[in-house]
Amino acid sequence: MPKAEPPQAGAGEDLAAQTRRRIMDAAMEVFLRDGYVGAKTDEIASVAGASKQTIYKHFGRKEKLFEQIILDRLGGIDQLFQAALGELAITDDVETTLTAVARQFVHAITQPSHLRVRRLVIAEAGRFPELGRAYFEAGPERVHAALASSFEQLTHRGLLRIEDPVLAANHFTWLVVSIPVNKVMFCGEDVHFAPAELDHYADTAVRAFAAAYRAS
Amino acid sequence: MPKAEPPQAGAGEDLAAQTRRRIMDAAMEVFLRDGYVGAKTDEIASVAGASKQTIYKHFGRKEKLFEQIILDRLGGIDQLFQAALGELAITDDVETTLTAVARQFVHAITQPSHLRVRRLVIAEAGRFPELGRAYFEAGPERVHAALASSFEQLTHRGLLRIEDPVLAANHFTWLVVSIPVNKVMFCGEDVHFAPAELDHYADTAVRAFAAAYRAS
Numbered sequence: 001m002p003k004a005e006p007p008q009a010g011a012g013e014d015l016a017a018q019t020r021r022r023i024m025d026a027a028m029e030v031f032l033r034d035g036y037v038g039a040k041t042d043e044i045a046s047v048a049g050a051s052k053q054t055i056y057k058h059f060g061r062k063e064k065l066f067e068q069i070i071l072d073r074l075g076g077i078d079q080l081f082q083a084a085l086g087e088l089a090i091t092d093d094v095e096t097t098l099t100a101v102a103r104q105f106v107h108a109i110t111q112p113s114h115l116r117v118r119r120l121v122i123a124e125a126g127r128f129p130e131l132g133r134a135y136f137e138a139g140p141e142r143v144h145a146a147l148a149s150s151f152e153q154l155t156h157r158g159l160l161r162i163e164d165p166v167l168a169a170n171h172f173t174w175l176v177v178s179i180p181v182n183k184v185m186f187c188g189e190d191v192h193f194a195p196a197e198l199d200h201y202a203d204t205a206v207r208a209f210a211a212a213y214r215a216s
Numbered sequence: 217m218p219k220a221e222p223p224q225a226g227a228g229e230d231l232a233a234q235t236r237r238r239i240m241d242a243a244m245e246v247f248l249r250d251g252y253v254g255a256k257t258d259e260i261a262s263v264a265g266a267s268k269q270t271i272y273k274h275f276g277r278k279e280k281l282f283e284q285i286i287l288d289r290l291g292g293i294d295q296l297f298q299a300a301l302g303e304l305a306i307t308d309d310v311e312t313t314l315t316a317v318a319r320q321f322v323h324a325i326t327q328p329s330h331l332r333v334r335r336l337v338i339a340e341a342g343r344f345p346e347l348g349r350a351y352f353e354a355g356p357e358r359v360h361a362a363l364a365s366s367f368e369q370l371t372h373r374g375l376l377r378i379e380d381p382v383l384a385a386n387h388f389t390w391l392v393v394s395i396p397v398n399k400v401m402f403c404g405e406d407v408h409f410a411p412a413e414l415d416h417y418a419d420t421a422v423r424a425f426a427a428a429y430r431a432s
Contacts (some may be wrong), residue, residue, distance in 0.1 A: 129404030188345030
């Protein structure tokens with residue numbers, strides 16, 4: 001939707017945003033095809049139909065470009081948990097709300113594009129731990145911190161009984177996603193899950209989590 | 217210890233076993249350094265001080281050599297669970313026995329050599345899903361099948377209450393190992409865990425698992 005701004009500035013912003021998006025899409029394609037080390041800025045520029053100078057201007061070095069792609073991919077998961085926090089803050093039925101959160105989470109994280117990035121980050125994190133840390137901080141760590149604060153509130157409200165909220169947040173997320181995520185990590189991207197199967201992983205994970213951490 | 221066999225045959229067997237071991241160690245070094253695609257049999261032969269023919273004779277193609285390395289690395293985990301099954305079959309205190317199993321498991325799986333292989337397999341499983349599947353079948357799937365049969369027995373004995381033993385086995389293992397394993401996958405091999413920290417992950421995982429699945 002057009003923004004209520006002077007047309008000139010608005011158009012300029014849109015163009016810059018479009019250029020960034022085009023470069024990021026091209027970079028993702030080249031990173032996934034050639035690996036982090038093999039991906040050349042020349043090639044990304046060629047696929048994006050942009051100059052190397054434009055890429056440097058928008059993103060700086062290759063490392064920063066890759067980090068931006070990671071942050072972009074994790075943005076959706078982060079939004080999901082921000083919304084979840086709002087719902088958990090007002091729910092009186094934690095198990096039902098957590099089930100809805102878990103279902104959304106497992107569907108989002110098993111998107112092929114998300115899992116391809118995850119594989120690439122893990123592949124490179126031995127040699128380039130700073131890339132993996134960027135993912136870890138913007139992904140799992142951020143999600144766990146947010147969930148932990150929510151679990152703390154729910155404990156204060158008497159709806160959960162949790163001594164170590166960050167640990168419990170880790171138990172929650174890994175119970176929900178470990179089965180499908182690890183299957184894809186090892187068995188490749190041809191593994192697909194029926195929506196009902198993903199829901200089942202979410203539902204049973206929440207049942208186990210609730211048994212471990214419910215207040216009553 | 218020397219085996220009670222004719223010296224000639226025993227020495228011959230030992231030599232063959234030594235050659236296999238030397239080739240596997242060399243191959244591991246080259247695979248981890250150059251990646252699966254980059255690793256050349258010539259280079260493995262040179263590091264092992266063996267001929268390419270010897271490598272082919274013992275292992276066949278590069279793919280088979282890599283699979284053998286995976287199976288070799290996972291053998292220790294498998295032995296651990298075979299021993300665990302024996303203990304779980306006779307225990308009357310499931311939680312204590314599971315805690316001992318979980319502690320051994322989390323210490324074994326966070327060995328740097330194990331995690332380096334895990335990273336390499338995940339890195340290549342997108343392009344070579346058959347390598348990842350070999351790991352998945354010999355590792356997680358085998359462990360979960362063994363644990364599941366044990367959980368079934370414990371349910372029959374009235375010590376656990378589990379409807380879906382394979383799912384419960386997955387909940388058990390991922391609760392125990394996900395935190396440290398994922399941290400290393402993303403943050404690189406410089407991440408180290410104090411033994412007490414690993415024990416804590418094991419103990420709290422078993423506490424959550426037992427709350428979800430105990431019979432009483």
